[in-house]
Amino acid sequence: MDARDPLASFRQRFFIPKTKSGTDSVYFCGHSLGLQPKSAQAYIEQELRDWAELGVEGHFHARNPWLPYHRLLTDRTATLVGAKSGEVVVMNSLTVNLHLMMISFYRPTASRHKILIESGAFPSDQYAVKSQIRFHGFDPASSVIEIEPREGESCIRDEDLELLIERDGASIALIMIGGVNYATGQVFDMPRIAEAGRRKGCVVGFDLAHAAGNIPLHLHEWGPDFAVWCSYKYLNGGPGCVGGCFVHERHSKEWDLPRFAGWWGHDEGVRFQMESDFKPMAGAEGWQLSNPPIIAMAPLRASMEIFAEAGIERLREKSISLTGYLEFLLRGEKLDRFSIVTPSERHRRGAQLSIRIPGHGRALCKNLTAEGVFGDWREPDTFRVAPVPLYNTYQDAYRFVQSFCAALR
Numbered sequence: 001m002d003a004r005d006p007l008a009s010f011r012q013r014f015f016i017p018k019t020k021s022g023t024d025s026v027y028f029c030g031h032s033l034g035l036q037p038k039s040a041q042a043y044i045e046q047e048l049r050d051w052a053e054l055g056v057e058g059h060f061h062a063r064n065p066w067l068p069y070h071r072l073l074t075d076r077t078a079t080l081v082g083a084k085s086g087e088v089v090v091m092n093s094l095t096v097n098l099h100l101m102m103i104s105f106y107r108p109t110a111s112r113h114k115i116l117i118e119s120g121a122f123p124s125d126q127y128a129v130k131s132q133i134r135f136h137g138f139d140p141a142s143s144v145i146e147i148e149p150r151e152g153e154s155c156i157r158d159e160d161l162e163l164l165i166e167r168d169g170a171s172i173a174l175i176m177i178g179g180v181n182y183a184t185g186q187v188f189d190m191p192r193i194a195e196a197g198r199r200k201g202c203v204v205g206f207d208l209a210h211a212a213g214n215i216p217l218h219l220h221e222w223g224p225d226f227a228v229w230c231s232y233k234y235l236n237g238g239p240g241c242v243g244g245c246f247v248h249e250r251h252s253k254e255w256d257l258p259r260f261a262g263w264w265g266h267d268e269g270v271r272f273q274m275e276s277d278f279k280p281m282a283g284a285e286g287w288q289l290s291n292p293p294i295i296a297m298a299p300l301r302a303s304m305e306i307f308a309e310a311g312i313e314r315l316r317e318k319s320i321s322l323t324g325y326l327e328f329l330l331r332g333e334k335l336d337r338f339s340i341v342t343p344s345e346r347h348r349r350g351a352q353l354s355i356r357i358p359g360h361g362r363a364l365c366k367n368l369t370a371e372g373v374f375g376d377w378r379e380p381d382t383f384r385v386a387p388v389p390l391y392n393t394y395q396d397a398y399r400f401v402q403s404f405c406a407a408l409r
């Protein structure tokens, strides 16, 4: 399978961490921190050089002038998430963007103040949601609805989510769902959620931290109001890299939307006239606050170039096969000490498999990491692994299962 893989050569474009004996690790942690593209250094060095040689003039005369630097990422990002260019902007970090979006789009009233989230949503999202509810004078105890899996199941059924929206939609101000749940790896039926929300007049937002660069997205067509994501996981932008934000075109010129403003969201034609009245730019760019962190954005350009070459559809095709192979090998071991909680249906998962290991899973994860077999542990009992189609191989999957099962035994 590796010999026949049309994307196999992309692995050479990344640094693969080594084991103690100097061989390539099995790196199944791209759902947490993607690997470094070898070209990232040159992108950073270019900006350091321009800064050294030009100082402040780099804003206008750097090889890639810094003033509009964030736009170098716009088109590729839009393609990757299925959006129009004006609908996306690369800025801030995920939780900051989530707050900025909620300030504009969570507008609770006495009769419609609830936020629907999935149970087991990422803690930062839960904190953000609850703090927004309190900020508006409501109580999370009565304003958060958490949808749970059915008794005895690990993942939430899309039909249950739709039914809940249908039943309680009139009281829901915002549906805020992780497109791919961080703990289970479940992919939600985003077009169905967006459609159900629209029917009931709810605002719909997605956290795509585990979806961007993992599965194909069609945000414009699906029609959520907004989406946010980070770039350090499947997008390989480096630790703490700048996040991304989508605002649907239908909001691009809603000048009256309340928003927390900063000068980088101000009409750029007059930005440097230093006027005191804020005039937002059209589209997602109108939510920017600050001038962009050039050196943090540079490595993301390296990665997005690689994504553009590989193409998300081809990556998805390999991903389905690679994750399927990993699952096939794991199930073939017939060990009863673990279970896979990620759905088996291909449309309900991306690259990640979440393996539930009651008992000593944490120690097992630590020992495997010391051997150069990388997954990560999420309390209370989940070992997450992600064979990433851009740089992982079928042989990685084979080696992983050998090491994992030996450790379990």
Ligand SMILES: Cc1ncc(COP(=O)(O)O)c(C=O)c1O
Pocket: 093, 094, 095, 096, 122, 124, 125, 178, 182, 207, 209, 210, 230, 243
């Ligand atoms: C689903 C999800 N939401 C939010 C975050 C928080 O991201 P940030 O630290 O960039 O705000 C993460 C980080 O891993 C995440 O996985």
